[in-house]
Amino acid sequence: MAELKDVVQKVRSKNAGPFWLTIDIFCGDADAYQTVSAHLTTEAVANVFKADPASLKRFDMADLHVVKFSLPRPHVQGSIADRDMHGASWAALVGEMTIGA
Amino acid sequence: MTRVLIPSGALGLNYDKTALERGLEAKPDIIVIDGGSTDSGPAYLGRGMSKYARASTKIEWAGLMKARAKAGVPLVIGTAGTCGADSAVDWMVEITREIAAEQGQSVKLAVLRSSQDAASVADAYQAGRIDALPNAPVIDRDGILACSNIVALAGAEQITEALDTGADIIIAGRTTDTAIIAALPLQRGDHAGGAWHGAKIGECGALCATNPQSGVLMVEFDASGFTIIPLADGAHASPHTVSAHMLYENSDPFILYEPGGHLDVTGATYAALDQTRVRVEGSEWVPSDRYTVKLEGSRPAGFQVVAMALLRDAHYVAHAQDWADDIAAKCCAKVSDRLGIDADAFSIDLRLIGQSASFGDLESRAGAPVEIGALAIVTAATEVRAEEIAKILNPYLLHHPLTQEEEQPTFAFLFSPPEIKRGQTYEFALNHVMTLDKPMDAFRLEVHDIG
Numbered sequence: 120m121a122e123l124k125d126v127v128q129k130v131r132s133k134n135a136g137p138f139w140l141t142i143d144i145f146c147g148d149a150d151a152y153q154t155v156s157a158h159l160t161t162e163a164v165a166n167v168f169k170a171d172p173a174s175l176k177r178f179d180m181a182d183l184h185v186v187k188f189s190l191p192r193p194h195v196q197g198s199i200a201d202r203d204m205h206g207a208s209w210a211a212l213v214g215e216m217t218i219g220a
Numbered sequence: 221m222t223r224v225l226i227p228s229g230a231l232g233l234n235y236d237k238t239a240l241e242r243g244l245e246a247k248p249d250i251i252v253i254d255g256g257s258t259d260s261g262p263a264y265l266g267r268g269m270s271k272y273a274r275a276s277t278k279i280e281w282a283g284l285m286k287a288r289a290k291a292g293v294p295l296v297i298g299t300a301g302t303c304g305a306d307s308a309v310d311w312m313v314e315i316t317r318e319i320a321a322e323q324g325q326s327v328k329l330a331v332l333r334s335s336q337d338a339a340s341v342a343d344a345y346q347a348g349r350i351d352a353l354p355n356a357p358v359i360d361r362d363g364i365l366a367c368s369n370i371v372a373l374a375g376a377e378q379i380t381e382a383l384d385t386g387a388d389i390i391i392a393g394r395t396t397d398t399a400i401i402a403a404l405p406l407q408r409g410d411h412a413g414g415a416w417h418g419a420k421i422g423e424c425g426a427l428c429a430t431n432p433q434s435g436v437l438m439v440e441f442d443a444s445g446f447t448i449i450p451l452a453d454g455a456h457a458s459p460h461t462v463s464a465h466m467l468y469e470n471s472d473p474f475i476l477y478e479p480g481g482h483l484d485v486t487g488a489t490y491a492a493l494d495q496t497r498v499r500v501e502g503s504e505w506v507p508s509d510r511y512t513v514k515l516e517g518s519r520p521a522g523f524q525v526v527a528m529a530l531l532r533d534a535h536y537v538a539h540a541q542d543w544a545d546d547i548a549a550k551c552c553a554k555v556s557d558r559l560g561i562d563a564d565a566f567s568i569d570l571r572l573i574g575q576s577a578s579f580g581d582l583e584s585r586a587g588a589p590v591e592i593g594a595l596a597i598v599t600a601a602t603e604v605r606a607e608e609i610a611k612i613l614n615p616y617l618l619h620h621p622l623t624q625e626e627e628q629p630t631f632a633f634l635f636s637p638p639e640i641k642r643g644q645t646y647e648f649a650l651n652h653v654m655t656l657d658k659p660m661d662a663f664r665l666e667v668h669d670i671g
Contacts, residue, residue, distance in 0.1 A: 135471035137258050137648040138355045143467045169582060178473055183464055189471035191355040197261035198647050199599050204261045208578045215584060
């Protein structure tokens with residue numbers, strides 16, 4: 120078992136507008152992509168955010184070696200409960216998920 | 221063929237002057253730059269203000285006005301002043317007038333306004349002409365009327381209307397990031413899918429290439445697609461950097477909704493022409509039956525006062541969460557008692573910086589920090605009340621002991637007074653589209669001769 124961030128090139132999170140968060144996992148090569156695409160479940164990512172798995176959109180993009188998730192923001196951008204205006208910190212939480220090959 | 225020169229992803233981020241000069245030598249048909257986004261949060265739209273320094277904006281815009289005069293082509297800025305509300309557009313117009321006078325330029329200026337009258341939007345809502353996008357907040361008439369600013373995002377049609385005035389410079393209020401780039405290629409009959417796709421790839425300037433900080437990008441649009449050409453030294457586009465840009469700040473990397481239809485890039489092909497340029501074809505534009513424009517609204521969400529205490533004593537660092545929870549509970553009770561207000565009329569939020577400030581309850585790690593910053597965020601309906609609550613909180617932040625038995629601690633305050641007024645806060649209130657009979661129905665166009 121390894122942490123996702125040590126298996127892939129980069130995990131990025133950004134706002135996709137004020138109401139959505141999008142997470143791009145750049146795997147770097149075909150092997151890492153296969154590992155991530157096969158073993159990183161949507162349920163596990165949803166669980167990190169305590170979100171309903173059905174609320175996540177998932178894109179497995181073999182050409183780019185990217186697995187992408189989009190989900191409703193944990194809190195609307197800039198609302199009183201929000202903790203990260205630009206949504207970029209959340210990538211760390213995903214990068215620290217364990218992934219088994 | 222239409223050549224669109226994009227100096228950077230946003231006015232205020234600076235651009236590479238040598239690369240811009242290279243772009244002018246390549247004979248662009250238009251110079252286009254974005255002026256904003258919602259990405260910096262609801263306060264800019266709420267206040268109708270720019271996030272960038274006036275001096276930076278003026279220096280960069282002056283450079284582009286000079287470039288425009290030299291190239292003899294239109295210069296367009298979309299979402300002027302970060303939020304694209306009328307007040308931000310007026311700020312940009314004022315800066316433009318100053319520069320025109322200083323440079324001795326006489327220019328025809330078209331101003332496209334995107335601000336919406338809240339009562340008209342509320343009427344449209346009640347008439348069933350406003351629809352929610354995914355994960356939209358619940359709205360009602362009062363919630364719409366409470367917005368201090370509402371803008372509609374103009375598409376290519378409204379930019380085209382502005383171009384048709386023959387203006388030298390177009391200052392647009394809120395537009396989609398892509399519309400300002402796609403408008404001229406579409407007007408000239410270039411490939412529609414290519415126009416929107418190339419616009420999406422180009423909207424952040426050279427972010428779709430290596431050396432993204434260089435900013436300057438040329439996009440060549442034609443009958444079958446588009447070509448991406450980064451212009452700075454050391455900047456290269458590859459099929460990977462270009463196609464990967466569809467991921468950027470996009471919830472769906474294949475579909476992009478715009479006024480009047482959507483872009484579908486599922487069938488797009490990306491090919492390297494050489495080390496620097498990438499050719500893209502096969503993107504599709506799918507027109508919609510209805511013409512809708514997206515709305516953004518921001519409304520007041522209470523006043524805030526913040527204060528911070530630093531915890532460095534190891535005992536308190538180790539038990540910081542218990543300490544913070546105890547303060548919040550005791551202080552909330554005291555505030556309700558002393559001010560005679562209900563617990564739901566205010567909030568006291570203690571964020572433990574160094575421990576859990578980034579993710580709160582979602583944090584999955586625990587470490588042993590050397591120190592913790594306890595940031596208290598007080599929110600209430602009025603500034604006076606928020607200040608009163610923060611002052612009631614002050615002795616807790618300074619002296620609150622974990623248990624009654626221990627000696628009274630004193631924590632570090634950074635300032636005197638420690639309370640910092642954040643003023644009026646705002647929240648995004650709309651994630652909706654409004655149906656229009658005609659594209660210009662929600663927008664106004666003015667033409668001025670200046671200089």
